[in-house]
Amino acid sequence: MINILEISLSSNATIKDALKLIDNGAVKIALIVDKNNHLLGTLSDGDVRRGLLKKKTLEHSIEDIYYKNPVCANENDSRDTLLNLIAKHKISQIPIIDKNKKIVDLFVLDENLSTMQYKNTVVLMVGGLGTRLRPLTENTPKPMLEVGGKPILLTIVEGFVKSGFTNITMCLGYKSNVIQDFFQDGSKFGVEIEYISEDKAMGTVGALTLLKQKPKEAFFVMNGDLLTNFNYEQMLEFHESHNSKATMCVREYDFQVPYGVVNINNEDIVSIEEKPVHSFFVNAGIYLLEPECIDLIPNDEFYDMPTLIEKIIASKRKVVSFPVREYWLDVGRMDEFKKANQDIELLK
Numbered sequence: 001m002i003n004i005l006e007i008s009l010s011s012n013a014t015i016k017d018a019l020k021l022i023d024n025g026a027v028k029i030a031l032i033v034d035k036n037n038h039l040l041g042t043l044s045d046g047d048v049r050r051g052l053l054k055k056k057t058l059e060h061s062i063e064d065i066y067y068k069n070p071v072c073a074n075e076n077d078s079r080d081t082l083l084n085l086i087a088k089h090k091i092s093q094i095p096i097i098d099k100n101k102k103i104v105d106l107f108v109l110d111e112n113l114s115t116m117q118y119k120n121t122v123v124l125m126v127g128g129l130g131t132r133l134r135p136l137t138e139n140t141p142k143p144m145l146e147v148g149g150k151p152i153l154l155t156i157v158e159g160f161v162k163s164g165f166t167n168i169t170m171c172l173g174y175k176s177n178v179i180q181d182f183f184q185d186g187s188k189f190g191v192e193i194e195y196i197s198e199d200k201a202m203g204t205v206g207a208l209t210l211l212k213q214k215p216k217e218a219f220f221v222m223n224g225d226l227l228t229n230f231n232y233e234q235m236l237e238f239h240e241s242h243n244s245k246a247t248m249c250v251r252e253y254d255f256q257v258p259y260g261v262v263n264i265n266n267e268d269i270v271s272i273e274e275k276p277v278h279s280f281f282v283n284a285g286i287y288l289l290e291p292e293c294i295d296l297i298p299n300d301e302f303y304d305m306p307t308l309i310e311k312i313i314a315s316k317r318k319v320v321s322f323p324v325r326e327y328w329l330d331v332g333r334m335d336e337f338k339k340a341n342q343d344i345e346l347l348k
Helices: 015-022 045-051 079-089 153-161 176-183 204-211 232-241 292-296 305-312 335-343
Strands: 029-033 040-046 093-097 103-108 118-125 165-172 192-197 218-222 226-228 246-256 262-263 268-274 277-290 318-321 329-332
Touching: 015 040, 015 045, 029 103, 040 045, 040 093, 045 118, 079 093, 079 176, 103 318, 118 153, 118 232, 153 165, 153 176, 153 226, 153 232, 153 292, 165 176, 176 192, 218 232, 226 277, 232 246, 232 277, 232 318, 246 305, 277 318, 277 329, 292 305, 305 318, 329 335
Parallel strands: 118 165, 118 218, 165 192, 246 318
Antiparallel strands: 029 040, 093 103, 218 277, 226 329, 246 277, 262 268
């Protein structure tokens, strides 16, 4: 039985407190309770990420981001009733309460989530020239540069395996033989790998038209020069819970203006902001797409992901953002490569 106290929080806890509990817990959810242990709601990783999109910080209270109307079961409900509720509401956990609405247990569909395996395809774009990292990339493709003693691409593959995704497709280009010789069929690393070769540069998404078989469910697309340690399973759950056709990972980026900003109304000075910091959400290079999105990509052409996302939006399909709160680094320049090797402990 799950220790309820270990996954319970008061409603005035901070987002930082909640993340610590969720990340360290086996069930990846927090139960929000009052001082008498009455259930007030639940808080999931997805709820936290939605809060971050609303510019909440780690020091904000969870009061206005936790879910206040969760599906619950009674302590006398049968296992079949619980399973039916899970199937009906497409959830994986149900709080169990007594007649006084006090929390007594949490029913989890699969209490060992790390053993779950998914059929979703992972497409890794690994054909770039890596010109900004020369001379390191003169004989080695950028995804095969070593960070912490192993190739960036291997770290990416291991991250997907850890989250339960083992069907990998690699879109090759520059120095493709180095990648194929290392990974071969993938069995050594616990995955199955298919390779697609670009005869010409096709952008960050054009090679999807070369897939040997169109995916039957949502599939990942990821740049092969990214380092992160977030859980891809959580991204899939987020994508499915929003009934999205495309989900883009985003990262908050702060930019400080190096001067005092003068706010003017006509010729009148209204105020002065000294070196203000502006926050933006930027593209983090990891995506989930439904199979139908491939039909929007022109065949045998150079095509980038931002163009495809714009096209999906224009077609009135739903596109959502998934904020990356974990470690993330785009290893595209020499300074970033050096930083990656300095940050290696953060990836573990």
